[in-house]
Amino acid sequence: MSCLLRLHITGVGDAFTERYHNASFCIEEPQSGLRLQVDCPPAFPRVLADYRRHRAQQDQVGANLGIDTIDHLLITHLHGDHCGGTEAYLYMRRFLLGRKPTLLGAPQVLDALWPTRLSGGMERLLLSAPSWDAAGLSQRTAARASAQGDVSSDSGEGEAQDALQDQAALQDQAALQDPGGPLVSLGLLDYCERTDLHRGVTQLGPLRIERRFTRHHIPTTAIRVSLAGRKRPLFGYSADTAFDPDLIDWLAEADWVIHETNYGTHTPLSSLLLLPAGLKARMRLIHYPDALEPEESPITCLREGDVVELF
Secondary structure (H helix, E strand, O other): OOOOEEEEEEEOEOOOOOOOOEOEEEEEEOOOOEEEEEOOOOOHHHHHHHHHHHHHOOOOOOOOOOOOOOOEEEOOOOOHHHHOOHHHHHHHHHHHHOOOOEEEEOHHHHHHHHHHHHHHHHOEEEOOOOOOOHHHHHHHHHHHHHHHHHHHHHOOHHHHHHHHHHHHHHHHHHHHHOOOOOEEEOOHHHHOEEEEOOOOEEEEOOEEEEEEEOOOOOOOEEEEEEEOOOOOOOEEEOOOOOOOHHHHHHHOOOOEEEEEOOOOOOOOHHHHOOOOHHHHHOEEEEOEOOOOOHHHOOOOEOOOOOEEEEO
């Protein structure tokens, strides 16, 4: 019997981890080949490379997981450990592949993504820059030496230093005004397509996605994912949240539950241990602190490099 969905676990750590990559995973629907990455941590190309190295040492399933094979990205919220790799992902898709991906998320998340997270580094794009050959560099060096000599001979040491500082300031101003090539101003939709997750079901190829807001500092979406024709979701993911029995009831309607656990205003492991035994058996932990040893956890922890197959 072939699996219905495959989950590639690319990160399991929290925002402060020194042991793992930040929590993230990729959903794959094997029949169509569709892949949907859930959250995009910093150094995302390295995250995927580490995953591929791990899988290559196992059974090769997921060994080709990369930015070129992930066409869809869902962002649960805008904390850096969950979206910090989005700039690199979008740049690589634009410049290396020339193919727009699709970004998914609640409007309350995606509306703020560009102005608060991406525009500072991605809005202004230099289309080309001057090129130099050996002769041009040699002429520049000679002219620079001559100009510095003229300043030194015509003025005292203090005046020469002032003149050089003034020249440097003018060079800074000129570089900011004219970086050496044509500039273009871009927006989010120049880099990607956008699909908003509204209430109800959002269809992405064969995937049926539902979202629900969690109890967190900023707008954050838990999700449930299913396929057409199924009576219940295949799995639910809590994303970042305080302990919320109503959210857990919603997630528990799925066959399988991925839930975060951590300190502070996150979900304590002690609270999850109060849940019914049957639910805990269907639950896997993610976003856990470095201090939690997965081998000793009373609820099974996901591990980086895992492939989870759902039937």
